Amino acid sequence: MSIVLGFVALMAVIAFAWLSRQGLADKPWLETGAVTRIPSPGGRPTGRVGLGVFLAVVGGLFALAGSAVVMRMGYADWFALRMPGVVWLGTALLALASLCLQSALMAARRGDARASRAAFGAGALATLAFLAAQILAWLRLAETGQGLAANPGASFFFLISGLHGLHILGGLVALARVAGRLGHGAPPRRAVPGLELCAVYWHFLLLVWLAMLALLSGWASDVAALCRAILT
Amino acid sequence: MSSTSEDPDSGIPPAEVPDLPPPHAHGFWSRWVFSQDAKYIALQYSGTAIAIGLVALVLSWLIRMQLGFPGVFHFISAEAYYQFITMHGMIMVVYLLTAIFLGGFGNYLIPLMVGARDMVFPFVNMLSFWMYFAAVVVLAASFFAPGGPTGAGWTLYPPQAILSGTPGGTQWGIVLMLVSLILFIIGFTMGGLNYAVTVLQARTRGMTLMRMPLTIWGIFTATVMALLAFPALFVAAVMMLFDRLLGTSFFMPALVEMGEHLSYGGGSPIVFQHLFWFFGHPEVYIVALPAFGIVSDLIAVHARKNIFGYRMMVWAIVIIGALSFIVWAHHMYVSGMHPYFGFFFATTTLIIAVPTAIKVYNWVLTLHRGDIHLTLPMLFSLGFIVTFLNGGLTGLFLGNVVVDVPLSDTMFVVAHFHMVMGVAPIMVIYGAIYHWFPLITGRMLSHGMGLVHFWVTFIGAYAIFFPMHYVGLVGVPRRYPEIEAAFVPDSVATLNAFITVAALIVGAAQLLFLFNIAWSLRFGRRSGLNPWRAASLEWQTPDMPPRHGNWGEALPVVHRWAYDYSVPGAPRDYIAQDDPGPAAAWRHEP
Amino acid sequence: MxxxxxxxxxxxxxxxxxxxxxxxxxxxxxxxxxxxxxxxxxxxxxxxxxxxxxxxxxxxxxxxxxxxxxxxxxxxxxxxxxxxxxxxxxxxxxxxxxxxxxxxxxxxTVPDAATEIEVVAQQWSWSYRLPGEDGRLGSSDVRQISPDNPLGLNPHDRFAADDVVIEGGDLHLPLGQPVKVNLRSVDVLHDFYVPEFRAKMDMVPGMVTYFWFTPTRTGEFEVLCAELCGTGHGWMRGYVLIDAPADYEAWLGEQLTFAGLPAGGVRLAGTAEEGGDP
Known part of the structure; x- marks a missing residue:
């Protein structure tokens, strides 16, 4: 549970940093009327705050899945999974998608509709290609005798890449809505808020995927061993 | 709507969230079925939760009939008994208490109490309810599935949860249960995003965090906790579903079932327990914190006194919320986990008792030198304090690792958690319904029926669960459909029969409450505006009950905290939160 | 008022x-x-x-x-x-x-003087194993379980040969002697629960858990299961008898060792002689 405890600790630090600016030590019965020292609610766009809270939930979900991996590693029958090559191709594609959405966002901020649309399309395609690569990886694993129930490493790979893929699919729904706003004739700045949320979501899922990959491929096992040593 | 225009006198900065009209309903379907108005969603949530809660109530009758008079009711087999306790527990904890506090009270009260027109993502809010509804339907469907619902106990511990020795283990029961939980968690996440972001973003002008009523503090903190804790149950449920349907071995070691070697190998049931209780313990506080918040407000309003030690109450809520993430393994002292964990978790568990105790003291100190109106909400609040105190103190037995060893898995545990997270929060729910019914419907609930309901429920529930501790102390294990053992004296059977009779009576009293709601909807006395003379914002709406959009033309502006009761020098014994008042004259240095 | x-x-x-x-x-x-x-x-x-x-x-x-x-x-x-x-x-x-x-x-903290015994749970009965003359419990594995070898003892382990296996009977323990109770389950979670002993611990398939205690009075004590283990949970009973040392020795003399069972006997016929009935 070390990973998720670290995650919860991080959330707690963020929460307390925010709370510390909200005047929690004030005596509210002494103050009537205006309170101007405290930032008023709604200082940030609601969509961005909503996404932030949602990413905390998604982060918690994958931190827990990671914790389960680490706990499971402690048992005798664990060995690191041999990753099929296509996984690395997929990872590169997801990184590309993340980059494309970022440049689409930057182009939209500049007001460059054509560049924005081109980068946006490339990002969407790269994302679809990433999902295809993940499915290929599943097939390759099943062919080489590392099917879903074959060994714990493979089971976790299927589980985690599946959960991650579902989150990407959910992101694609949001992306499709942004595509509507980026459509022909519309000023690209209208799409900026939506694009921004998508880009952040993509970066986040890329980070999550890299972390999970590190864990499953065994890079992180040294770190995990250290965590276990501390905990037990 | 022009509320963004700054009032030059108030000196309060304009809200930075534009005051947009919420989505309007255009008829029966978009008002009552696919409603995006948080108030209707709240009623949908509460109605569904109470409906499925009634199923759990009937199950509790059946459980008690079996325990009180074993062998008399032949239709209650061991299989059926385990199915009853499993479904009773799961429904009560997740589908009733969590749903009604956050989905019901959260939806109704958050926008009104922070001065918003609605939740910030109304469409997602609607989806949240329908996900919850689907989860309840799937759960209810398991009663009719081949093999019946799962009988694995509400903790669903593997391996037995997915093996043939348990009802529903190799049939539909456990699958439907897990699918239902997954749907519930997805639905809850959608709702939770709304509750949290609405408090963060949509508070009206002047509503700083320290001016929020404790109800909102409780619901907000519980929501944040739930958003972090429910994913653990989600991951555990998905993994168990894989083990059950796809043959993986996440939680399943090599094992021999009834002489047959199964194909599982290498997994660990302890991993499931860690994930389950990482959710399960915060879950206790997810139910408790909204109850803490609500009861604080009920006591303040009905004792005409500000809640004593408001700041301490807020800090205690936040500290309890944070600490509850590092106490989960106190449910696992005898699970076979590393014994050194016992030192750590016993210490954290007993530390959490300190802020909790402070909350109890402050409720009682609020009554001290108050002007106590013994209304129904006040009576239920008193009932809450007694039962919560009792259940909280027995928690100290179970949290203290070595005392837990003989008591764990006995009826003592059952008595403890029913007192602390069954009876106590339900007392608050009833108090809250008697308190806010006029806000929701414009009518008062019948006081006479309410008195009968209160006394039977309070005294009856205490008579059920207080003696039950002693059944556990004798050593009677929980989850036994009947107990015959050399060490159990015959008198325990008499006590069990007494508890059963009390349980049947208490259960019947709840039907009187439902009748009271139905009767008062039609014949209840009209409440008028603000019948309790409460200071908090939800009672200051221009209409009672509030209309769509809550606030009429302009959003309210908040000038003070929610507890200005009996302020010396003030013309009335309460000052509403949006009352600008001649601020200087009433300001009071204690 | x-x-x-x-x-x-x-x-x-x-x-x-x-x-x-x-x-x-x-x-x-x-x-x-x-x-x-x-x-x-x-x-x-x-x-x-x-x-x-x-x-x-x-x-x-x-x-x-x-x-x-x-x-x-x-x-x-x-x-x-x-x-x-x-x-x-x-x-x-x-x-x-x-x-x-x-x-x-x-x-x-188990005292050094404690003798080790083992309780094995399955749906829905208790079995016991005593270490025999060498004072050590032999190794075991769920995969070894067969009708001949119900506790899954390792037939290749010389420490296992003299282990006393009690299947379906009552457990006897001598008065005043500290015991470390090793707990094993072959199928689901169970919990070895004797109310009079106060101590108890879950049994988890795939691992060995333990607790220890010293019996302080003779008598017959009922064993219950305290962790939900399926429909037979409420009827999973057994007895522990605390004997005076002499009675205990007499009882122990009547018990079969693993070497005397078909699975142990076939494999280790040689050692069975010396490790046989004590």
């Missing part, structure tokens, strides 16, 4: 119930009197707090109930009072926690 009286009555009835009702723990039969003591300390502290808070509340309800003209006192907080209450609570909590942790340390 009625409300205040009821609150007082609740405290009185609860205290009376605690003091005079016949329902109390079973007489102890092990060394874990410390656990009972800690529990009684906890009862006193929590009982005092319960009575004090509810009685104070009853007084408040009686004294400050609404009458025409009453005005509530205005007092947002009192730092001094809150600090005092916090400190007192912390003290009470520490008074319960400290003995608890000390006893827990004892609970998990």
């Amino acid at each position: 009625i409300v205040a009286a009821s609150l007082v009555l609740i405290v009185l009835v609860s205290v009376m119930f605690h003091l005079v009702s016949p329902w109390w723990w079973t007489p102890i039969a092990s060394n874990w009197g410390y656990i009972d003591t800690t529990l009684v300390v906890t009862f006193w502290i929590t009982g005092t707090v319960f009575a004090a808070v509810v009685l104070f509340m009853a007084w408040c309800v009686f004294r400050y109930r609404h009458k025409p003209g009453r005005v509530a006192h205005y007092e947002p907080e009192s730092k001094r009072l809150e600090i005092w209450l916090t400190a007192l609570t912390a003290l009470g909590v520490a008074a319960m926690l400290a003995p608890g942790l000390v006893v827990w340390k004892r609970f998990i």
Whole structure:
């Protein structure tokens, strides 16, 4: 549970940093009327705050899945999974998608509709290609005798890449809505808020995927061993 | 709507969230079925939760009939008994208490109490309810599935949860249960995003965090906790579903079932327990914190006194919320986990008792030198304090690792958690319904029926669960459909029969409450505006009950905290939160 | 008035119930009197707090109930009072926690003199294994389980050959001798629970858990399962008999060793002679 405890600790630090600016030590019965020292609610766009809270939930979900991996590693029958090559191709594609959405966002901020649309399309395609690569990886694993129930490493790979893929699919729904706003004739700045949320979501899922990959491929096992040593 | 225009006198900065009209309903379907108005969603949530809660109530009758008079009711087999306790527990904890506090009270009260027109993502809010509804339907469907619902106990511990020795283990029961939980968690996440972001973003002008009523503090903190804790149950449920349907071995070691070697190998049931209780313990506080918040407000309003030690109450809520993430393994002292964990978790568990105790003291100190109106909400609040105190103190037995060893898995545990997270929060729910019914419907609930309901429920529930501790102390294990053992004296059977009779009576009293709601909807006395003379914002709406959009033309502006009761020098014994008042004259240095 | 009286009555009835009702723990039969003591300390502290808070509340309800003209006192907080209450609570909590942790340390520290035995659970019965003359339990594995070898002992392990296997019978233990009880399950979670011993622990398939105790009086004690294990959970019973040392030796002499069972005997015919009936 070390990973998720670290995650919860991080959330707690963020929460307390925010709370510390909200005047929690004030005596509210002494103050009537205006309170101007405290930032008023709604200082940030609601969509961005909503996404932030949602990413905390998604982060918690994958931190827990990671914790389960680490706990499971402690048992005798664990060995690191041999990753099929296509996984690395997929990872590169997801990184590309993340980059494309970022440049689409930057182009939209500049007001460059054509560049924005081109980068946006490339990002969407790269994302679809990433999902295809993940499915290929599943097939390759099943062919080489590392099917879903074959060994714990493979089971976790299927589980985690599946959960991650579902989150990407959910992101694609949001992306499709942004595509509507980026459509022909519309000023690209209208799409900026939506694009921004998508880009952040993509970066986040890329980070999550890299972390999970590190864990499953065994890079992180040294770190995990250290965590276990501390905990037990 | 022009509320963004700054009032030059108030000196309060304009809200930075534009005051947009919420989505309007255009008829029966978009008002009552696919409603995006948080108030209707709240009623949908509460109605569904109470409906499925009634199923759990009937199950509790059946459980008690079996325990009180074993062998008399032949239709209650061991299989059926385990199915009853499993479904009773799961429904009560997740589908009733969590749903009604956050989905019901959260939806109704958050926008009104922070001065918003609605939740910030109304469409997602609607989806949240329908996900919850689907989860309840799937759960209810398991009663009719081949093999019946799962009988694995509400903790669903593997391996037995997915093996043939348990009802529903190799049939539909456990699958439907897990699918239902997954749907519930997805639905809850959608709702939770709304509750949290609405408090963060949509508070009206002047509503700083320290001016929020404790109800909102409780619901907000519980929501944040739930958003972090429910994913653990989600991951555990998905993994168990894989083990059950796809043959993986996440939680399943090599094992021999009834002489047959199964194909599982290498997994660990302890991993499931860690994930389950990482959710399960915060879950206790997810139910408790909204109850803490609500009861604080009920006591303040009905004792005409500000809640004593408001700041301490807020800090205690936040500290309890944070600490509850590092106490989960106190449910696992005898699970076979590393014994050194016992030192750590016993210490954290007993530390959490300190802020909790402070909350109890402050409720009682609020009554001290108050002007106590013994209304129904006040009576239920008193009932809450007694039962919560009792259940909280027995928690100290179970949290203290070595005392837990003989008591764990006995009826003592059952008595403890029913007192602390069954009876106590339900007392608050009833108090809250008697308190806010006029806000929701414009009518008062019948006081006479309410008195009968209160006394039977309070005294009856205490008579059920207080003696039950002693059944556990004798050593009677929980989850036994009947107990015959050399060490159990015959008198325990008499006590069990007494508890059963009390349980049947208490259960019947709840039907009187439902009748009271139905009767008062039609014949209840009209409440008028603000019948309790409460200071908090939800009672200051221009209409009672509030209309769509809550606030009429302009959003309210908040000038003070929610507890200005009996302020010396003030013309009335309460000052509403949006009352600008001649601020200087009433300001009071204690 | 009625409300205040009821609150007082609740405290009185609860205290009376605690003091005079016949329902109390079973007489102890092990060394874990410390656990009972800690529990009684906890009862006193929590009982005092319960009575004090509810009685104070009853007084408040009686004294400050609404009458025409009453005005509530205005007092947002009192730092001094809150600090005092916090400190007192912390003290009470520490008074319960400290003995608890000390006893827990004892609970998990097995004395060197303890003999090891093993309890194996399956749906829905108990089996036992004693270490035999060499004083060591042989290794075991669920994968070895067969009708001939119900506990899955390793037939290649010389320490296993003289292990005494008790399947379906009662467990006997000698009085006054500390025992480390190793716990194993072949299928689902179980919990070896003898109320008179106070100590108990879950049995988890795939791992070996343990607790230890010293029997302090002879007699016959019923074993129950305390972790839900399926429909037979309530009827998963057995008996532990605590014997005087001489009776224990007599009983032990009648038991079969693993080498005497088909699975152990075939493989280890040679060692079976010397490790046979003690």
